Amino acid sequence: MISQDINQAKQLLEEKELIAIPTETVYGLAGNAWEEEAIKKIFELKKRPLKNPLIVHISSLDKLDQVAYDIPQAAYQLAKRFWPGPLTLVLKKLPHISNLITAGKDTVAVRVPNHPLTLSLLNQLDFPLVAPSANPFGSISPTSSPHVEKYFKNDLPLILEGGECEKGIESTIVGFDEESRAIIYRLGSLSMEEIESCIGKVNLLNHNDQNPEAPGMLSKHYSPKTPLIVSEDMENSLLSFHDKAIGLLLFKKANKNNPNLIQEILSPTGNLSEAAKNLYAAMHRLDQKGLSLIIAEKLPNEGIGIVLNDRLARASKFE
Ligand code: TXA
Numbered sequence: 468m469i470s471q472d473i474n475q476a477k478q479l480l481e482e483k484e485l486i487a488i489p490t491e492t493v494y495g496l497a498g499n500a501w502e503e504e505a506i507k508k509i510f511e512l513k514k515r516p517l518k519n520p521l522i523v524h525i526s527s528l529d530k531l532d533q534v535a536y537d538i539p540q541a542a543y544q545l546a547k548r549f550w551p552g553p554l555t556l557v558l559k560k561l562p563h564i565s566n567l568i569t570a571g572k573d574t575v576a577v578r579v580p581n582h583p584l585t586l587s588l589l590n591q592l593d594f595p596l597v598a599p600s601a602n603p604f605g606s607i608s609p610t611s612s613p614h615v616e617k618y619f620k621n622d623l624p625l626i627l628e629g630g631e632c633e634k635g636i637e638s639t640i641v642g643f644d645e646e647s648r649a650i651i652y653r654l655g656s657l658s659m660e661e662i663e664s665c666i667g668k669v670n671l672l673n674h675n676d677q678n679p680e681a682p683g684m685l686s687k688h689y690s691p692k693t694p695l696i697v698s699e700d701m702e703n704s705l706l707s708f709h710d711k712a713i714g715l716l717l718f719k720k721a722n723k724n725n726p727n728l729i730q731e732i733l734s735p736t737g738n739l740s741e742a743a744k745n746l747y748a749a750m751h752r753l754d755q756k757g758l759s760l761i762i763a764e765k766l767p768n769e770g771i772g773i774v775l776n777d778r779l780a781r782a783s784k785f786e
């Protein structure tokens with residue numbers, strides 16, 4: 468059921484059931500972080516490998532010391548500036564945090580989401596919520612309640628209705644090395660520039676699937692079922708694939724030469740934040756059209772555009 472009933476949400480979570488929650492980034496598949504039974508259900512429902520750890524959602528910075536210890540100064544600076552918001556911190560975990568949540572690692576990922584309904588829910592609970600994005604493992608993250616319903620219609624007693632996600636792209640994940648220097652584990656809604664304006668220069672983790680610091684950051688991710696390619700030369704790509712049923716994912720302008728093709732425009736005004744907000748919803752829609760190929764236009768590689776190109780590149784990987 469889709470509703471805004473926080474009391475029901477609270478009751479279900481206390482009974483170790485799972486619900487979907489809205490956040491400013493994407494919808495999450497939430498369970499009680501203190502209950503292994505609930506945590507296991509999340510992995511089962513998502514078909515997520517157990518080696519891929521979950522994010523713990525807390526109601527405010529005050530609760531951070533219930534989850535982590537030995538917190539670097541830079542982590543506090545970031546949390547004070549950007550929480551509630553699309554920033555996830557990877558910190559040393561306290562012993563009572565389940566190894567299921569952290570996939571056996573000695574660190575835990577934690578954030579305060581910025582959505583009024585979910586913050587109000589978290590404030591009424593006496594436990595944090597573990598919540599991965601509410602999609603089956605590897606597929607496109609949901610940015611509205613109908614997306615979640617499409618994935619998990621019969622398996623979830625409640626999807627909390629929080630409207631369309633304001634940011635539309637997952638949180639940025641920041642960890643720390645032995646010298647407490649910040650490292651970006653996953654690019655996301657909070658830009659690298661914003662992070663650097665707060666704590667100075669930061670490095671990006673070298674992503675490869677073997678990197679133990681970034682479990683589960685597989686190169687193929689965020690994928691529609693329809694094959695997708697990213698193009699820097701649309702006319703040429705259209706010629707190469709003219710025999711296919713093509714859909715276009717475009718930044719700001721429709722392709723006038725091919726008015727009969729299904730086209731999604733991410734931001735008619737050319738605004739990259741608006742494009743971010745619309746990207747997954749456009750991918751969801753194109754994926755429903757029975758196409759044989761989606762051609763996505765490469766976006767300007769600046770600010771959040773860098774993150775969108777990262778998501779498109781992952782969506783385009785063939786296994
Ligand atoms: O915006 C978001 O972050 C959304 C909303 C629901 O909060 N959540 C989300 O969760 O994107 P998920 O599970 O789809 O992605 C969490 C990422 C995973 O790639 C996982 O590897 C990483 O966080 N992660 C979790 N714990 C970690 C840890 N201890 N060390 C390194 N990475 C970790």
Ligand code: MG
Pocket residue numbers: 599600608
């Ligand atoms: Mg995810």
